[in-house]
Amino acid sequence: MSILVKIADLDLSDKTVLIREDYNVPMKNFEITDNTRITATLPTLKHVINAGAKLILVSHLGRPEEGKYDEIFSLAPVAKLLSSQLGFEVPLIKNWIDGIDMSNYQVVLCENVRFEKGEIDNDEELSRKMAQLCQIYVNDAFATAHRAQASTHGIAKYAAISAAGPLLISELKALTKALRKPAKPIVAIIGGAKVSTKLTIIKKLLEKIDTLILGGGIVNTFLNAASYEIGKSLYEKDLVETSKELIEQAKKNNCNILLPDDVLTGNKFEENTTAEIKSISDIDRNDIIMDVGPKTIKKLNAIIKEAKTIVWNGPLGVFEFEKFSNGTKTLAQEIAKSDAYSIAGGGDTIAAITKFNVKKDISYISTGGGAFLEFLEGKKLPAIGILEEAARAWVAMEKAREL
Ligand code: AMP
Numbered sequence: 001m002s003i004l005v006k007i008a009d010l011d012l013s014d015k016t017v018l019i020r021e022d023y024n025v026p027m028k029n030f031e032i033t034d035n036t037r038i039t040a041t042l043p044t045l046k047h048v049i050n051a052g053a054k055l056i057l058v059s060h061l062g063r064p065e066e067g068k069y070d071e072i073f074s075l076a077p078v079a080k081l082l083s084s085q086l087g088f089e090v091p092l093i094k095n096w097i098d099g100i101d102m103s104n105y106q107v108v109l110c111e112n113v114r115f116e117k118g119e120i121d122n123d124e125e126l127s128r129k130m131a132q133l134c135q136i137y138v139n140d141a142f143a144t145a146h147r148a149q150a151s152t153h154g155i156a157k158y159a160a161i162s163a164a165g166p167l168l169i170s171e172l173k174a175l176t177k178a179l180r181k182p183a184k185p186i187v188a189i190i191g192g193a194k195v196s197t198k199l200t201i202i203k204k205l206l207e208k209i210d211t212l213i214l215g216g217g218i219v220n221t222f223l224n225a226a227s228y229e230i231g232k233s234l235y236e237k238d239l240v241e242t243s244k245e246l247i248e249q250a251k252k253n254n255c256n257i258l259l260p261d262d263v264l265t266g267n268k269f270e271e272n273t274t275a276e277i278k279s280i281s282d283i284d285r286n287d288i289i290m291d292v293g294p295k296t297i298k299k300l301n302a303i304i305k306e307a308k309t310i311v312w313n314g315p316l317g318v319f320e321f322e323k324f325s326n327g328t329k330t331l332a333q334e335i336a337k338s339d340a341y342s343i344a345g346g347g348d349t350i351a352a353i354t355k356f357n358v359k360k361d362i363s364y365i366s367t368g369g370g371a372f373l374e375f376l377e378g379k380k381l382p383a384i385g386i387l388e389e390a391a392r393a394w395v396a397m398e399k400a401r402e403l
Contacts, residue, residue, distance in 0.1 A: 003391045004384075005163040007044065010136060012051035014104060018134035019044070019165060020151050022141035022367065023059035023078045023109075026351075032077050034354065037367065042085060044140060044166055045107060055107040056100060056133060057082075057090075058151050060114045060144070067117035069094070079109045097129050113151045120149055127154025139383055140165025142172070146371040148382035156383075162390035167367075172384070174364045175375050178343050183308035184210060187340075189331065191215030192314030192348060195222075195239045201373045205311075206249050211256045211303055215316030215327065220289055222247065222259060228280055231265070231287035258303065262293030264317065264324055275323045291317030292327035304334040312344040313373060315352050329356045336361035345372030 021041050026033045048055050064073040079092035086107065093100055096110040113119050118126035127150040131137065137159035139145070144152050145168065156162040164172075186209040190198055195218050205212055214222055217234035224230050225243035250257045260280055265287040266273030277293045278284075292300070304310065312335060316327035329352075335342050336358035344353060345366030353359055366372040371381060 002388045003395065004169065004387050005161060005391045005394050006169065007047065007138060007163055007165065010161065010163060012048055012053040012136070014052060015136050016054045016056065016102070016134045017048050017136045017138060018056040018058060018130070018155075018159075019048070019138040020113075020141050020144075020155075021057050021059045022143045023057075023075060024061050024143070025078065027061075027077060030077055032081055035081060038078060038081055039085065040167060041140065045082075045086065049105055049107060052104055053136075054102045054104055056096075056102075057107065057109045058113050058130070059109075059141070060119070060151070061112050062114075064112060064114050066114055066120055069111075069115050073112050073114070075109055075112050082107070082109060096133070097126070100133065116150070118150055122148050122150050122154045124154060126150045128158050130155040131158035131160075135160050137162045138165045139163075139387060140167045141383075142168045142366070143368040143371050145368070145381040145383035146374040146379075148386075152383040153386050156386040156390050159390075161394060162387055164384075164387050168384075171366060171368070175343070175366060175372075178309075178341060178364060179376070183341065185307055186309040186311070187211045187213065187303055187307040188311040189213040189215065189316070190314055191218060191316045191328070192346070193217040193234065195236050195243065198314070198373065199239070199242065201313075201377050202246060203249070204377045206246065206253050206255045206257075209255055209311075211258060211307075212250065213258045213300060213303065215260075215292060215331075216314055218314070219259060222257070223280065223289075226259060229283045229285070230289060231283050231285050233283075233287070233289040258299070260292045260296040261299065262295045263289045264291035264293055264327070266290050266324070269318075271321045271323070273323075290321070291319075291324040297327060297330050300331060301334050304331070304338055304340075307338060307340045310335055310338060310340045310342040311376065312342065313346045313349055313369075315348055319348075319352050319355070325355075328352050332356040332358045345369060 025037050062073045064070045079090050082090040090107045090109050093108050094111045137155050188205045188209050220230045220233040220235040221239050222243045224235050225240045262279050265276050265278050267286055317324045319325040319328035341363045343364045344362050346369040
């Protein structure tokens with residue numbers, strides 16, 4: 001792994017430390033439904049406070065319209081949870097960008113960074129302002145590391161010191177280790193809604209793996225490309241030709257793309273629609289493919305059993321609907337049973353892993369969705385790249401000081 005400044009390398013006493021966290025947690029009716037991301041950060045927060053620093057926390061939540069306050073996307077529930085878990089009040093600061101009054105040992109949470117105009121576009125002025133709030137900037141949000149935004153990238157250009165947080169570092173270490181020399185056969189499962197969001201990773205995987213299992217809405221586009229009727233199923237017409245090319249590329253690379261033999265269909269995209277098992281050659285004009293069928297599940301299980309490395313992103317069907325969750329559920333359980341090294345990542349994949357209670361039996365679960373996929377593609381994530389640059393500058397400065 002390349003060099004990064006770590007919190008442990010720094011003297012934090014009397015310093016103002018700004019940590020970019022990932023508190024983009026699932027919520028329902030203003031209640032946090034899964035607090036894993038928040039509790040994971042607590043040891044670092046305690047370490048920084050105990051070292052005598054002032055601590056500013058920054059995160060995004062959801063996708064609000066930029067530059068506008070919207071209660072739905074407020075981090076208030078996060079501030080409440082942090083306060084109860086840390087045992088002292090963590091105030092939520094609404095107007096923070098022009099400066100925050102604080103004392104040592106204090107922690108504040110800034111309101112959703114995406115309420116600030118210029119965050120998404122990595123605006124220079126906003127980045128400079130954020131950098132001015134602190135002496136040390138720490139990025140501990142792997143899931144946003146593929147985005148060059150003001151709080152993940154721009155700020156690191158202007159902060160006096162920019163460091164990588166422990167969650168980010170452990171994520172990088174685990175993924176690097178898993179991908180260095182993966183044992184073969186390597187099986188990847190790419191499911192989820194759309195090919196367009198996963199096209200690059202599919203292309204890349206075809207060069208590296210033995211079997212690609214496609215599922216979800218993604219497989220419908222490939223079924224259409226292979227001339228099957230897919231009825232009213234979700235698919236992307238403009239990617240049918242590309243899917244044909246990918247099928248050809250897979251053949252050349254000796255990579256087996258697995259398409260379903262049978263599926264579970266409904267006639268309405270809703271929970272209570274009647275589910276029917278259909279052979280893939282019997283799909284009707286009005287059918288909607290919503291999960292894989294039992295024959296396909298059997299075939300998938302056999303492939304998972306043989307695998308030595310498994311990479312998983314995206315559900316095989318509409319797993320939120322009980323009737324159509326069996327494909328994803330069985331897949332999760334088979335991966336959990338397998339002795340292969342298994343890595344999984346992405347919001348819906350983690351939701352499925354949690355729902356089907358297999359968390360402890362997956363070798364590594366990445367917190368990232370897009371960041372996880374881009375890392376697998378071999379791309380340099382912008383937020384990591386800028387921390388590496390900052391680390392090189394910091395090392396040079398420390399050396400100069402030693403002279
Ligand atoms: P993604 O974020 O791309 O991983 O997509 C996850 C979403 O894909 C989940 O909400 C699933 O319900 C949805 N999904 C999976 N299979 C299908 C399908 N056959 N048709 C429509 N949506 C699907």
